[in-house]
Amino acid sequence: MRRAWTRFARNRGALAAFLILVAMTLACLVGPLLTGHEPGRIYPDLVRTAPGLAAHPEPDEIAPALTRLAFRMRLSVSDIAVTGDTVRMVFSGVSKPNDTGPIDERVLVYLPRSDLFGPASIVERRDGGRRLVVEAPLRRLRFLMGTDMLGRDILTRSLVAGRVSLLIGAVATAVALFIGIAYGALAGYLGGAADAVMMRVVDMLYALPFVFFVIMLLVFFRSGLGLILVAIGAVEWLDMARLVRAQTLSLRHRDFVRAAEALGLSTAAILRRHIVPNTLGPVTVAATLLVPKVILLESFLSFLGLGVQEPATSWGALIAEGARALESAPWMLAGPAAFLVSTLVALNVLGDGLGDALDPRIAER
Amino acid sequence: MIGLILRRIAQAVPTLFLVVTGSFFLIRLAPGGPFDLERPLPPAAMRNLAAVYGLDQPLLVQYGRYLGALMRGDLGPSFSFRDLTVADLFARGLPVSMTLGGLALVLALACGIGLGGWAAHRRGGWIDRAIGLLAGLTLALPNFVVAPLLQIVFGLTLRWLPVGGWEGGAPSHLMLPVLTLALPQVGAIARLTRASLNEALNAQPVRTMRAMGLPPHRIARHALRGALLPVVSVLGPTAAALLTGSVVVETIFGLPGIGRAFVDGALNRDYTLVMGTVVLVAVFVTLLNIVADIVCALLDPRLRTAR
Numbered sequence: 001m002r003r004a005w006t007r008f009a010r011n012r013g014a015l016a017a018f019l020i021l022v023a024m025t026l027a028c029l030v031g032p033l034l035t036g037h038e039p040g041r042i043y044p045d046l047v048r049t050a051p052g053l054a055a056h057p058e059p060d061e062i063a064p065a066l067t068r069l070a071f072r073m074r075l076s077v078s079d080i081a082v083t084g085d086t087v088r089m090v091f092s093g094v095s096k097p098n099d100t101g102p103i104d105e106r107v108l109v110y111l112p113r114s115d116l117f118g119p120a121s122i123v124e125r126r127d128g129g130r131r132l133v134v135e136a137p138l139r140r141l142r143f144l145m146g147t148d149m150l151g152r153d154i155l156t157r158s159l160v161a162g163r164v165s166l167l168i169g170a171v172a173t174a175v176a177l178f179i180g181i182a183y184g185a186l187a188g189y190l191g192g193a194a195d196a197v198m199m200r201v202v203d204m205l206y207a208l209p210f211v212f213f214v215i216m217l218l219v220f221f222r223s224g225l226g227l228i229l230v231a232i233g234a235v236e237w238l239d240m241a242r243l244v245r246a247q248t249l250s251l252r253h254r255d256f257v258r259a260a261e262a263l264g265l266s267t268a269a270i271l272r273r274h275i276v277p278n279t280l281g282p283v284t285v286a287a288t289l290l291v292p293k294v295i296l297l298e299s300f301l302s303f304l305g306l307g308v309q310e311p312a313t314s315w316g317a318l319i320a321e322g323a324r325a326l327e328s329a330p331w332m333l334a335g336p337a338a339f340l341v342s343t344l345v346a347l348n349v350l351g352d353g354l355g356d357a358l359d360p361r362i363a364e365r
Numbered sequence: 366m367i368g369l370i371l372r373r374i375a376q377a378v379p380t381l382f383l384v385v386t387g388s389f390f391l392i393r394l395a396p397g398g399p400f401d402l403e404r405p406l407p408p409a410a411m412r413n414l415a416a417v418y419g420l421d422q423p424l425l426v427q428y429g430r431y432l433g434a435l436m437r438g439d440l441g442p443s444f445s446f447r448d449l450t451v452a453d454l455f456a457r458g459l460p461v462s463m464t465l466g467g468l469a470l471v472l473a474l475a476c477g478i479g480l481g482g483w484a485a486h487r488r489g490g491w492i493d494r495a496i497g498l499l500a501g502l503t504l505a506l507p508n509f510v511v512a513p514l515l516q517i518v519f520g521l522t523l524r525w526l527p528v529g530g531w532e533g534g535a536p537s538h539l540m541l542p543v544l545t546l547a548l549p550q551v552g553a554i555a556r557l558t559r560a561s562l563n564e565a566l567n568a569q570p571v572r573t574m575r576a577m578g579l580p581p582h583r584i585a586r587h588a589l590r591g592a593l594l595p596v597v598s599v600l601g602p603t604a605a606a607l608l609t610g611s612v613v614v615e616t617i618f619g620l621p622g623i624g625r626a627f628v629d630g631a632l633n634r635d636y637t638l639v640m641g642t643v644v645l646v647a648v649f650v651t652l653l654n655i656v657a658d659i660v661c662a663l664l665d666p667r668l669r670t671a672r
Binding site for chain 1: 394
């Protein structure tokens with residue numbers, strides 16, 4: 001085991017993949033708190049913002065935004081001047097020519113409500129309050145990966161989506177592992193007719209068009225997280241069962257298993273204490289390679305609109321949105337796709353690295 | 366050899382029976398029916414419709430009737446496309462899916478075995494590593510990411526190829542979907558070929574041949590023959606998946622294939638269409654697995670008597 005670990009540590013690619021995965025998991029768990037945006041927060045004035053380091057509103061976005069706001073306030077705006085982090089402007093009444101009274105100053109709450117500006121303060125009242133000189137601080141919003149069609153931060157949403165995707169990857173793999181190990185170990189240990197029947201069943205299930213069954217399940221019975229987990233886990237246990245059975249067959253007649261039998265241990269205890277722990281090496285490798293398959297399957301279902309439903313989201317769902325907005329906002333596809341692909345590549349590299357480390361034949365070369 | 370084929374076919378029958386039974390009752394368990402509209406039809410009309418399609422019978426009777434019809438090769442009328450049978454819909458969609466899948470399979474095999482063989486030939490060198498990386502990347506890139514990327518690059522930016530549509534199978538319309546379908550399989554086949562070829566090139570017979578001084582291309586021929594076994598054995602499911610159409614690729618490129626028909630059918634509760642698709646796919650998978658087994662047996666005499 002120690003030698004396997006040394007071999008693994010020497011495989012720089014696999015080690016890097018492992019670190020990337022740890023970083024990805026941490027980022028998804030903690031990251032959404034650090035980006036400064038709520039995942040569901042909509043910035044109506046910052047729809048389809050291109051990714052970049054610049055703080056929003058940028059200088060050329062201020063005047064149009066103020067004009068839009070003034071329209072809603074039924075005022076007109078002029079003399080917009082930006083100095084540092086504050087903007088100064090003059091509001092004057094236009095829409096009601098007969099109304100000669102002063103501007104209702106309560107309309108200034110529109111400014112802080114608009115994402116772009118802080119609370120406004122009146123610097124000077126002219127013409128008996130019919131013209132207001134107003135100063136407001138500028139908000140400084142950053143969207144490293146841009147915003148989507150509704151003005152939501154894509155980085156935050158990708159990280160939150162990552163929680164769902166990684167969770168499904170882990171839990172569905174665990175479901176598949178559990179069923180596969182139990183089934184495979186039992187079949188291999190019992191041997192004979194029971195083994196033959198159990199493996200024929202697996203062969204039969206292999207031939208089923210499972211993806212079609214999953215689609216049917218999700219279309220017919222309102223899709224939810226639980227159903228997705230069960231459906232994917234139930235599909236993917238077959239490989240695991242075959243692998244564990246093959247391992248068990250080679251262990252069954254070893255001395256330590258016979259000794260356990262001679263001691264009168266129950267079948268369940270022998271499987272749990274002696275068989276399963278000895279199959280864990282190859283199973284770990286297979287499980288590591290199963291996680292990306294599961295994540296991919298979930299993304300595929302979400303892409304078709306059958307997976308995770310709004311307001312929850314996953315990488316597949318975000319990629320589906322991005323693919324629809326391809327021409328106008330390509331970064332909507334690029335962000336989540338980068339997260340998904342880097343995770344999948346890292347998992348595949350890690351799985352291969354583990355396989356090499358645990359395979360003595362390769363290690364000796 | 367004939368015994369093997371018969372045994373495989375005997376195994377296939379219960380599998381197909383399971384598929385038909387499972388999907389039949391799964392659909393019937395689902396809430397909603399094929400004739401549920403936004404504005405419900407009058408009860409009398411609903412009764413008439415149900416009587417015409419035999420939906421007023423007890424479930425087991427319906428099941429028996431469906432099985433009987435299936436034996437005669439009749440997949441029944443479609444519920445959502447009036448005046449069309451499921452067979453009509455397949456006659457329309459299957460050529461599309463088969464053309465795409467067949468081309469993708471040929472492309473994947475040619476590129477995959479070629480790249481895998483090259484990597485094994487230059488084992489440990491930078492070409493080997495580059496091909497390994499490429500294969501890993503194509504495996505990790507989901508087709509719903511690849512397809513839009515190809516559309517951007519070749520369709521919108523370079524304007525070389527159309528971004529979608531079928532147009533009677535014009536070659537320019539086929540390129541991007543076929544490429545999207547083939548790409549992950551190229552990676553998978555390349556890896557498999559490389560791994561088993563490496564193993565074969567280290568095995569005793571090859572060492573003996575080397576020691577005897579056989580020319581490299583003759584050694585390669587012998588090694589490749591044994592090394593292709595794993596490739597052939599995964600080809601069954603791969604081919605079935607490709608030929609029966611990828612839902613995603615058909616959706617993104619707007620192609621009228623089987624995969625698209627299945628999802629639409631499931632959403633519309635088109636019982637017969639969904640059943641028909643599942644049966645069709647299951648038959649394809651089973652048949653292709655049998656063919657793959659036979660090819661394996663032809664390549665490796667030991668498998669002819671095993672099991």
